[in-house]
Amino acid sequence: MSKISYYTDKGLKDLRKKLDHLKDIERPNASKAIGEARDKGDLSENAEYDAAKEAQGMLEMEISKLEETLSNARIIDESKLDSSKILIHSTVKIKNLTNSATMEV
Numbered sequence: 001m002s003k004i005s006y007y008t009d010k011g012l013k014d015l016r017k018k019l020d021h022l023k024d025i026e027r028p029n030a031s032k033a034i035g036e037a038r039d040k041g042d043l044s045e046n047a048e049y050d051a052a053k054e055a056q057g058m059l060e061m062e063i064s065k066l067e068e069t070l071s072n073a074r075i076i077d078e079s080k081l082d083s084s085k086i087l088i089h090s091t092v093k094i095k096n097l098t099n100s101a102t103m104e105v
Contacts, residue, residue, distance in 0.1 A: 002072045009075055019066045022059065030056040 007015070034056060037049035081087055095102045 002068070004072050004074055005069055006074050006076050008078060012070075012073055012075055015066060015070055015073070019063065019070065022063050022066070026059055027063070030059050 030052065033052040034049065037046060037052045040046060040048060081090070083090075086092060091104060093102055093104050
């Protein structure tokens with residue numbers, strides 16, 4: 001079962017922007033690094049090639065996780081939230097009655 005995540009419109013746009021950056025810029029850079037390392041000779045003893053392949057694997061895993069998160073994302077319409085109750089995405093001020101210090105969480 002996939003986990004549903006709730007985001008503001010801005011938060012969801014930021015995730016999509018990060019995913020686009022990874023796909024459009026980082027993925028081609030990883031492929032280029034693999035190609036350059038491959039051109040340096042024997043692949044069985046090429047540490048640079050191994051490192052580039054591992055970096056590509058990590059990048060693909062991050063892209064996959066972001067795609068899964070986005071597919072299960074739901075937007076919260078902040079204007080429709082009941083501000084008289086503490087709900088998802090609520091900001092709460094807490095006041096310490098002893099020293100009158102306040103904290104916003």
